[in-house]
Amino acid sequence: MFFLSLLSFTLASPSDLPSGECASDTKTSADLSGKELYLTHCAGCHQADGSGEEGFFPPVVNTPWVESPSALTEVLLRGVSGTIYVNEKRYASYMSPYGKDLSNKDIVAIVQYVRQELNTYPTVPWTESDVATLRAKHLDSTAIRGQKGLDALLTTTQNTESTTDE
């Protein structure tokens, strides 16, 4: 039953789904828990336990990009392409962006689930308005490109105010 409903959710095209912002009486994607959202949108590649698949899908446990809520959010909003190393294993693939499929609320729920349930990172404040800020900043951004792009997420998160170089 559970998987059937997940399946139909996956098959529904994003435009069939109520916008989530205004609907409060129907079950929208915004009502799904972080776990349900993770199983629907991420586990197909990264596995239910986050261990990934060596050579194809990197793990989402014990990586610096899941430890940082802003880096994780940016990965979801922009997607990733090119050659990267995660926990010393090489991946040269592509992850599409999820900014259109996931609301700010969904992203907060996934970030919390991945950080606190799949991993044991301490809770840090991360809100819909933090996601909205990154979303606005990256409206026209392309996919995060390769190792340099991924590493930049970790340095820019520390001092978001002073990232005018480049």
Ligand code: HEC
């Ligand atoms: C269709 C397969 C697929 C799906 C679905 C997917 N990813 Fe990915 N993800 C990838 C691949 C492949 C990469 C590495 C891209 C590369 O090699 O450049 C990646 C990279 C990542 C990274 C950065 C590296 C790391 O492991 O720390 C994170 C974080 C991540 N994904 C989280 C997620 C989350 C959370 C979801 C669910 C919203 C998700 N992904 C959905 C395939 C997928």
